[in-house]
Amino acid sequence: MVGQDVLFAAQIVDRHGGQASLALRSGSCLAITGASGSGKSTLLRRLADLDPYEGQIHLAGREARTYAPCKWRSSVVYCPAEPAWWAETVAAHFVEYPGDLADRLGLSPDLAGRTAERCSTGERQRLALLRALSRKPAVLLLDEPTAALDPESTAKVEGLLRDNLTAGLGIILVTHDSALADRLGDCRLVLTAAGLQPA
Numbered sequence: 001m002v003g004q005d006v007l008f009a010a011q012i013v014d015r016h017g018g019q020a021s022l023a024l025r026s027g028s029c030l031a032i033t034g035a036s037g038s039g040k041s042t043l044l045r046r047l048a049d050l051d052p053y054e055g056q057i058h059l060a061g062r063e064a065r066t067y068a069p070c071k072w073r074s075s076v077v078y079c080p081a082e083p084a085w086w087a088e089t090v091a092a093h094f095v096e097y098p099g100d101l102a103d104r105l106g107l108s109p110d111l112a113g114r115t116a117e118r119c120s121t122g123e124r125q126r127l128a129l130l131r132a133l134s135r136k137p138a139v140l141l142l143d144e145p146t147a148a149l150d151p152e153s154t155a156k157v158e159g160l161l162r163d164n165l166t167a168g169l170g171i172i173l174v175t176h177d178s179a180l181a182d183r184l185g186d187c188r189l190v191l192t193a194a195g196l197q198p199a
């Protein structure tokens with residue numbers, strides 16, 4: 001599975017005890033759908049090494065366990081459906097607040113100085129994406145990145161993701177939005193009790 005053009009690959013045991021196998025090329029998007037509770041978020045957390053897993057995960061041909069944990073988590077970045085916020089202001093979550101990209105996603109400049117609690121769910125979702133991208137990952141694991149967004153904001157997020165794909169980012173997208181999975185996914189998988197299978 002770990003061929004020369006494969007950026008990221010995993011063969012791990014899923015939550016039903018089956019094998020979850022996937023591979024991702026640089027600049028490509030793997031879209032995963034599946035019923036609520038099927039284990040999509042758990043799979044992403046395992047790929048990010050945030051939850052324990054059995055099996056092997058490779059990035060750029062190197063096995064995950066040969067990376068320092070902080071290096072792995074800055075290279076394979078998980079953007080959860082309900083991200084955590086801890087600092088006083090939104091901007092304090094960034095080394096440098098990406099005002100231009102925020103504007104591109106339709107986010108008002110005043111959000112930077114607010115607490116995250118005073119942003120809307122959809123604003124927080126876009127801010128979390130910008131925070132994840134600001135870490136300059138090789139692989140971005142996106143958990144329902146447009147769940148709280150209207151169609152116009154979804155299109156803006158999609159455009160930004162497309163630009164990042166063109167620049168070589170690998171994306172694993174978990175979504176209940178089949179149309180988005182079709183539009184962005186170079187490959188589509190569905191997670192069921194029988195494992196990860198072609199959609």
Ligand SMILES: Nc1ncnc2c1ncn2[C@@H]1O[C@H](COP(=O)(O)OP(=O)(O)OP(=O)(O)O)[C@@H](O)[C@H]1O
Pocket residue numbers: 034035036037038039040041042043
């Ligand atoms: N920390 C946890 N401890 C115990 N069980 C958990 C934990 N996190 C998730 N689960 C359970 O694991 C199963 C899979 O959860 P997961 O969040 O991965 O599903 P999902 O496919 O992402 O669902 P959704 O589409 O609703 O977000 C669920 O039955 C859930 O209740």
